[in-house]
Amino acid sequence: MTAPLHEAHPSSPGRRLPDTQQGMxxxxxxxxxxxxxxxxxxxxxxxxxxxxxxxxxxSTLVDELIRSGLLEELGPERPxxxxxxxxxxxxxxxxxxxxxxxxxxxxxxxSAVDLRGGVxxxxxxxxxxxxxxxxxxxxxxxxxxxxxxxEAEREGLWPAGLAVAVPGLVARDARTxxxxxxxxxxxxxxxxxxxxxxxxxxDNEANFGSLAELWLGDSTPRDFLHVSAEIGIGGxxxxxxxxxxxxxxxxxxxxxxxxxxxxxxxxxGGRGCLEQYAGEEAVLRAAGLTPGEDRVDMxxxxxxxxxxxxxxxxxxxxxALGVALTGAVNxxxxxxxxxxxxxxxxxxxxxxxxxxxxxRRTAGPPCAVTVSRLxxxxxxxxxxxxxxxxxxxxxxxxxxRG
Amino acid sequence: MTAPLHEAHPSSPGRRLPDTQQGMxxxxxxxxxxxxxxxxxxxxxxxxxxxxxxxxxxSTLVDELIRSGLLEELGPERPxxxxxxxxxxxxxxxxxxxxxxxxxxxxxxxSAVDLRGGVxxxxxxxxxxxxxxxxxxxxxxxxxxxxxxxEAEREGLWPAGLAVAVPGLVARDARTxxxxxxxxxxxxxxxxxxxxxxxxxxDNEANFGSLAELWLGDSTPRDFLHVSAEIGIGGxxxxxxxxxxxxxxxxxxxxxxxxxxxxxxxxxGGRGCLEQYAGEEAVLRAAGLTPGEDRVDMxxxxxxxxxxxxxxxxxxxxxALGVALTGAVNxxxxxxxxxxxxxxxxxxxxxxxxxxxxxRRTAGPPCAVTVSRLxxxxxxxxxxxxxxxxxxxxxxxxxxRG
Numbered sequence: 001m002t003a004p005l006h007e008a009h010p011s012s013p014g015r016r017l018p019d020t021q022q023g024m025x026x027x028x029x030x031x032x033x034x035x036x037x038x039x040x041x042x043x044x045x046x047x048x049x050x051x052x053x054x055x056x057x058x059s060t061l062v063d064e065l066i067r068s069g070l071l072e073e074l075g076p077e078r079p080x081x082x083x084x085x086x087x088x089x090x091x092x093x094x095x096x097x098x099x100x101x102x103x104x105x106x107x108x109x110x111s112a113v114d115l116r117g118g119v120x121x122x123x124x125x126x127x128x129x130x131x132x133x134x135x136x137x138x139x140x141x142x143x144x145x146x147x148x149x150x151e152a153e154r155e156g157l158w159p160a161g162l163a164v165a166v167p168g169l170v171a172r173d174a175r176t177x178x179x180x181x182x183x184x185x186x187x188x189x190x191x192x193x194x195x196x197x198x199x200x201x202x203d204n205e206a207n208f209g210s211l212a213e214l215w216l217g218d219s220t221p222r223d224f225l226h227v228s229a230e231i232g233i234g235g236x237x238x239x240x241x242x243x244x245x246x247x248x249x250x251x252x253x254x255x256x257x258x259x260x261x262x263x264x265x266x267x268x269g270g271r272g273c274l275e276q277y278a279g280e281e282a283v284l285r286a287a288g289l290t291p292g293e294d295r296v297d298m299x300x301x302x303x304x305x306x307x308x309x310x311x312x313x314x315x316x317x318x319x320a321l322g323v324a325l326t327g328a329v330n331x332x333x334x335x336x337x338x339x340x341x342x343x344x345x346x347x348x349x350x351x352x353x354x355x356x357x358x359x360r361r362t363a364g365p366p367c368a369v370t371v372s373r374l375x376x377x378x379x380x381x382x383x384x385x386x387x388x389x390x391x392x393x394x395x396x397x398x399x400x401r402g
Numbered sequence: 403m404t405a406p407l408h409e410a411h412p413s414s415p416g417r418r419l420p421d422t423q424q425g426m427x428x429x430x431x432x433x434x435x436x437x438x439x440x441x442x443x444x445x446x447x448x449x450x451x452x453x454x455x456x457x458x459x460x461s462t463l464v465d466e467l468i469r470s471g472l473l474e475e476l477g478p479e480r481p482x483x484x485x486x487x488x489x490x491x492x493x494x495x496x497x498x499x500x501x502x503x504x505x506x507x508x509x510x511x512x513s514a515v516d517l518r519g520g521v522x523x524x525x526x527x528x529x530x531x532x533x534x535x536x537x538x539x540x541x542x543x544x545x546x547x548x549x550x551x552x553e554a555e556r557e558g559l560w561p562a563g564l565a566v567a568v569p570g571l572v573a574r575d576a577r578t579x580x581x582x583x584x585x586x587x588x589x590x591x592x593x594x595x596x597x598x599x600x601x602x603x604x605d606n607e608a609n610f611g612s613l614a615e616l617w618l619g620d621s622t623p624r625d626f627l628h629v630s631a632e633i634g635i636g637g638x639x640x641x642x643x644x645x646x647x648x649x650x651x652x653x654x655x656x657x658x659x660x661x662x663x664x665x666x667x668x669x670x671g672g673r674g675c676l677e678q679y680a681g682e683e684a685v686l687r688a689a690g691l692t693p694g695e696d697r698v699d700m701x702x703x704x705x706x707x708x709x710x711x712x713x714x715x716x717x718x719x720x721x722a723l724g725v726a727l728t729g730a731v732n733x734x735x736x737x738x739x740x741x742x743x744x745x746x747x748x749x750x751x752x753x754x755x756x757x758x759x760x761x762r763r764t765a766g767p768p769c770a771v772t773v774s775r776l777x778x779x780x781x782x783x784x785x786x787x788x789x790x791x792x793x794x795x796x797x798x799x800x801x802x803r804g
Contacts, residue, residue: 024426169766223649237733239646246735247625250766257729258763261662270728270763326672327659327729331639333648361660361672364571364652 100384206234208382228341277320322357498562502786608636610784623737630743679722724759
């Protein structure tokens with residue numbers, strides 16, 4: 001079993017390299033990259049003081065990173081500072097880029113993100129994928145990937161890897177979609193159906209959404225529970241800055257937590273699962289509406305107009321979320337619950353009942369519930385950034401590939 | 403926030419020491435200790451080959467550990483082996499010992515465990531602590547600790563630390579009992595009430611029980627959910643060989659997961675919590691029995707005799723456990739659920755309904771449910787061993803103290 005992503009925070013390396021001089025060098029290269037990435041532009045002296053190595057040691061590491069095209073020198077720092085002016089270092093805006101892709105129930109999307117976190121190319125195709133065979137969908141996705149890669153290459157970037165977000169459970173091989181009920185895909189190995197030559201990572205959309213929140217969110221804590229919804233309800237657990245994956249890679253399945261043990265039957269085989277009360281289709285049904293495209297926009301619009309049925313349906317969904325989250329909060333004691341994906345857009349109408357339920361059921365200090373700023377952009381951003389983070393986490397690997 | 407325990411598996415250091423030569427030396431001392439502890443007696447050459455260092459490097463580390471009294475040489479190995487006979491190394495049976503203590507609702511217990519894991523002294527006092535003030539209880543516990551320490555000292559051991567298991571929530575300072583409802587203790591700082599001079603760690607009994615399971619259980623996986631019951635229901639989550647603590651140190655609270663959202667009111671402020679269906683008192687009530695001492699033995703005895711009311715009450719408790727565990731298994735995707743504490747003794751009558759509920763509600767591969775061999779001994783063993791593990795995890799700290 002391998003951890004497919006380098007999801008660790010800089011201060012807690014996710015993958016332990018061996019305790020040798022060589023391992024130490026690799027880890028120190030990563031510390032330089034993360035420091036410049038988080039705080040740059042910085043002089044060599046500033047990097048040295050921040051990571052607690054000598055200036056000479058840092059210079060050797062920096063030279064190696066410049067040779068690999070991962071760092072660049074911006075030229076002498078402005079005069080007026082104390083001491084001899086050093087050349088400021090910045091993460092390269094050329095060189096490796098992360099290619100993120102998303103297979104949604106209603107769309108496909110691809111984007112290229114450079115090492116500085118800038119989105120440099122993007123392509124989207126709307127249209128339902130529900131019930132379509134994997135082959136044609138992945139052929140379309142491949143075309144979008146090729147278009148985005150070509151655009152990125154014109155800007156001096158090269159793709160360091162491809163990460164694909166899917167609305168389903170992914171095996172720990174980080175390639176195989178075990179079950180994506182809303183696509184009706186079962187045991188599909190994406191590795192054989194996507195462009196060869198690019199290192200590939202496939203993961204659940206909720207996992208990528210939570211990583212985006214961790215990396216890009218506004219003061220996201222290092223221990224949180226991420227809850228999102230598209231058609232289904234997704235969850236992801238981040239502990240000490242790392243995504244909890246579980247034995248089979250299935251951790252975070254919040255949608256099938258029993259809310260009412262004798263409630264309506266669920267496609268999963270259980271009864272009264274959260275998805276039966278707070279999934280998009282359940283909410284639409286409860287509001288007397290017909291599922292279609294742009295469901296979330298429609299719900300948010302009607303709720304904003306004060307549509308009683310929609311508001312009541314969202315209130316009840318919030319209550320169900322509160323019951324399911326009580327169990328999760330009791331079990332994990334996270335610093336916050338973050339509502340992402342479609343739940344972010346619907347938060348104004350979900351939060352009151354959700355928070356009330358959570359507060360009255362948890363004896364301990366109340367757990368903060370916050371709303372993601374990234375919303376439904378989270379999974380695609382998380383996918384592209386996961387490739388970028390892998391480069392920052394082990395820059396030596398790029399040098400070896402180059 | 404500090405992690406009060408060195409709960410890590412040898413291969414994944416829980417506390418990251420800095421990436422310096424000095425940090426590397428400390429980690430390598432720990433690797434030698436863990437290797438000899440797990441596989442000894444071993445020659446220096448065997449240790450070197452197992453941890454991938456040169457024989458000279460290992461000899462330096464071993465000499466330091468012998469000087470600190472943590473390793474001992476057993477004399478030349480038996481002839482008949484290939485090569486020049488080396489002296490076999492073993493973990494010392496003298497030197498530091500872990501002192502574990504347990505504050506139960508109905509008893510106090512203390513034991514001393516040497517670095518080899520042998521229980522070398524033990525003292526127990528029966529009698530209820532429910533509703534007693536912390537002062538007198540801790541005075542009695544101190545007397546037991548002193549008796550056990552004196553006995554250990556007569557055998558050439560010295561106490562490296564004291565770890566106390568309590569039936570309640572403990573703050574992340576690893577000293578303060580925030581809430582122990584079945585003792586009726588609130589915000590009690592045990593640090594001021596226990597013998598000074600001994601490094602102290604206080605933790606929830608379910609946490610220590612799960613660590614005992616991890617360290618001493620029969621092929622316990624590295625990802626599991628531990629569920630135990632005394633008066634309340636305790637839970638603990640172990641991920642990748644490490645105990646998940648949560649933001650406030652309260653993770654693992656399975657007893658207040660809502661099983662039936664509109665069920666009976668619970669002391670926690672919620673409704674229909676698991677404890678209302680599967681806690682010892684709930685089971686006794688459902689079986690028409692009066693709570694008293696030796697409740698678990700009585701339940702097990704009557705169930706074994708085929709008492710219909712008791713069997714039905716345990717069957718229903720198993721169902722409630724199955725519902726609550728479905729949510730937890732969906733969220734964490736553990737390799738196994740381990741029933742510990744009193745649940746181990748009652749497992750034959752809980753398991754059928756528990757497993758049925760779990761199987762019908764979880765869509766993924768069924769999660770194994772196993773029964774702890776340690777049963778209600780778990781928390782005390784886990785406490786004493788946590789001190790021993792801290793010595794193995796950072797033997798240099800002992801040398802510095804000595």
